[in-house]
Amino acid sequence: MLERRVKTVRALERGLDVLIEVQTRKAASLHELHQATGLPKATLLRMLVTLGQKGLVWQRLADGAYLPHVDRIERASFTSAAHIAEVASPHLKALSTRVAWPSVLAAPRLDHMEILETNSPLFRLDSAILGPVGVKLSYIHTATGRAYLAACGDAERDSIIDRLRPANPPDGSEAELRQMLQQVKQRGYATRDPLLPWPDRSKQLVLRDGRRSMAVPIMVGGSPIATINVTWPGRRGADEAVVQRHLEALKATARAIAAALEANPN
Structure with a gap:
């Protein structure tokens, strides 16, 4: 036939x-x-x-x-970097309509935070260029890294600090770092201040780029899986003024991303 x-x-x-x-x-x-x-x-x-x-x-x-789209057949968990970025992307876009400055989404790696997504291209400002995806950020010299380090569990924090500790740390420097992280945890957000002496990545960039930043963790199941920040030129606003104006929008975005990840774990 x-x-x-x-x-x-x-x-x-x-x-x-x-x-x-x-x-x-x-x-x-x-x-x-x-x-x-x-x-x-x-x-x-x-x-x-x-x-x-x-x-x-x-x-x-x-x-x-x-x-x-993250393949559902593979049943990727909500900790997959690709899945976190995909879920967070529309929330970063929405945040760009509420906050005048750009943001990055970053996730933890062994000795650094890695940028997964940024809404920087939505801002037509040279001072608003962040990223690109894949850039490595310091745990201890950026608000993004500090927000994660302050929110994670004691065992994870100790392991990360062990990886970052220089061969001959200045006397009292580790206690200073841990005290700073405790303060970040208590107030619920991180900034770039105070400066710390450890020679971790990003330190020189943070010292010379003239930017300010605040960041909060994205908490899923009681643990941080990523962080989100807002970055602005230092000449355009003091930390206190920007925090007062935009912190709640940043926290609301972090909660929305967390809720979306919990609702769509695959």
Whole structure:
């Protein structure tokens, strides 16, 4: 018996080609997809919006790249960096409408914090350029790192401090660090002050970039899994004024991200 020939749906076929391209590349810009598929950018945008509405791709704020949705078949936990970034991204976008300065989302690694996402591109200011994704931040010289270090459990904090401790730390410097972290925990947010003597990464950048920052942890199940900050030029506002104006919005965003992760753990 002759096999019946059935026509393919060309639009569906092209949409699947785009999805496969995003999944293969892990992250792709609109221009890269245009070059790979030969499709007009306007057509690609419509396809990507449709794929996004179906939960198959999402667009990162940090660089506009399109990424595949975290595969539910793999049952990734909410601690997956890709999943945290995907869930947090719309909340970072919403925060950009409430706070005049940009933010980064960062997660802990062995001896540093790593930027997972940032809403910096939504701000048309040279002073608002943060990131890019993958940048390593200090645990002890950035508000982002301090917020995590202050919120984590004693055993984890001790392990991180052990990794960061210099060969010959100045007398009293570790006690100073731990006292500072206790103060951060008590007040519920971190800043870059006070300066600390340990030569951890980012120290020189923090000293010379002229920026100020505050950060809070994102708590899931009673433990921090990431932190979110707000960064502004030091000449544009004192810590106290910016904290008073924007801290609650920052904390509300952290709570919203945590709630979204708990509601969608995979």
